[in-house]
Amino acid sequence: MKSLKHFFWFCSGANQSLLKRCPTEASKFTGIGATVFFTGLLAALSGGYAFHTIFSHSGWAIAFGLLWGCVIFNLDRFIVSTMKKNRKGRWHELFMASPRILLAVMLAIVISKPLELKIFSKEIDRKLVLLEETIYQKEIATIDQRYQQQASLLQEQINTLKAEIEAKRAKRNELATLARQEADGTGGSMQRNAGPIYQLKKADADRAQTELELSIATNSPKVEALQGELTALRQKQNMELAGIQRNPWNGMAAQLEALRQISLENKAIYWANIFIIALFIMLECSPVIVKILAPRGPYDELLEIREHFFKNHNLEKIAQMDFDTRERLSPLVS
Template sequence: MKRDYYELPKSSSIMRFLWKCAGGDRYLLERATYSDQIKYMCLGGIVFATGAMAGIAGGYAFYTIFEPRGSAIENPIHTNTLFGALLFGLIWGLMIFNIDRFIVTSTGKGDGTEAITWDEFKGAIPRILMGAIIAITISKPVEIRMFKTEIDIKLREKQLEQQSAYQAKVDSTYNEREILLEKDFGGLASERQVLVDRIKEAEQAYTDNLMGKANGVVAGNGPLSKALKAQLNNLENQLEKFDIQNKSRLDELNIRKDKLRIEKDKERDNNEKIANGLDGLLERIKIAHEVAGGWITLFITLLFMAIELTPVFFKLMLIKSPYDYLAENRDDLIKAEKGIEVKYDFYKDKEGIERHLVINHEAHRLMYEKVKLTEIQKELTDYAVNKYKEQEMRKIDENLENYIKPIQNEE
């Protein structure tokens, strides 16, 4: 807008976009001062930047939650999860952006001075709480991304510890089952070993007799050798019979042994998978607190809270400028055009707080017209009823027989 004493520079498309982000009125800003334009551009820049950071943080948190689990060190990018994270980050950023726009737009100027009074601060508490919650949700994903290298190393150590602990638990569990199974094998083996030992002794005695090594025995296949051979054959038959009788039980034990070995190998294979599952968002946040320490974590959170709450406090601290007076004039013109009158501090409520009296003249006019039309309609209705009454009375005077007929008794 050109003036003889002051000329505003032409606003750029970026400046107008940031005005929208801050909830500024372009029509009024183009007729205000350059400082007003800059103030609202800066406010809009903060709101836009907060929404952008929220989108990045939300997308990273989404990717961290839904990415395939694996080693914290060797962790390639998963394309499908990345596309989902980009979509979620865009939606999340737009949502936070609109919430911030609402917070900034709904925050008034207070009393128009730099000082923030208690009443102004008390009125802004809900907006401050919402801003603080948003700042915390943004800061945590950014925090774990800032310390990603340190977190990955620490997380990998925890994964290896978890893997070692799980391996020890698996070995302990299956060792107990293997010991019980070996006892069952041991019972059969000991019985069979007794027969095997007896067979070996019989074979040795038979051989010694054949070769004449036994004391007082002549070498050759005599009656004693034949008796020892018969005993050996009997023992071998007992061993064969034992093997046949216990074959099904031995096969069952071998099946159980193979099944137990397969289960144990399967649990060992799951060991790394279970340990790699220790890679969620919550675990990374906990490690970030351990790695960074309480003070650094607090500082990062306060930094994002400062960025998020800056527009709220700045609006409370802003001194009234031409833009604010133009906005008040616009509001008054709209109210006057629509017949709305506001009498400020007109009365006190029950608690002694001064309240404004709002008079809607247009509504009162319409109500007055409706009331008068209703009253006229009532009068016309009464008049019509009276005229109808007079008409009916004349009909009665002229022809009474049509209204009252004599009662004839029927015999």
């Protein structure tokens, strides 16, 4: 138990020789040291999980987690040990600690995210399936849109050529009907005969038939060629669609995106996410907050006396050295 207390004193960055002379301060610095230690431990767990999520390697995850925890532990210990309880009040101490508090906010966001991903892992997994399907359908839509423009242009050309043939056919049918009606007396002059009027109408129908045959002979090869291009284009599109792979979308960036969308869709998860981040901000700021809230005690008085003693001692040494130098140089100057 005693060694554990000394370990927490070390974590707090306190001068243990001075702290042993102040028994009433032992509990305060034990608490400060424990806060620093457990903050670093939590950072190690979170950092290790984040690294494992990215690389799926337990050995490297443990190594990185320990390294990240040591970095946070050393940073908190340095900040806490350099925060002196002066006589200017807590607002001055809070101002001096503001850079560390801003850093704590950023660290809390970084540390909390991996644990949030673990807490909401089931919801995130379901969302990832939907997001993966959305990405897959988006790739299909992109390919379809790219080929649809070319296919529409080819189909429009085919329809134009076919429409020209059908227009010639309709004209031929109309003129042939008029000639037949003139011949059987059901139309035209209403007299059944094959006279000059019929001959004129028959000539118009024959001319229309010739134009139809010419149009078919001219446009049909073009239609077949365009149909071939359209078929080849569809085959190419189908091959490209078949080549799309449904790659698993479950990396850390994908999980963060899924968590963001879930938070927007579900108010309960949104507020839970906010409170988790706030909790980690409080935990990251706790070493600084504990040090600020701790009252000035005998340890701080002894520390100020010792620092003041060393400061005055150094000033005396410097003054003595300056005096000795002037004494040695005075005969030479005279």
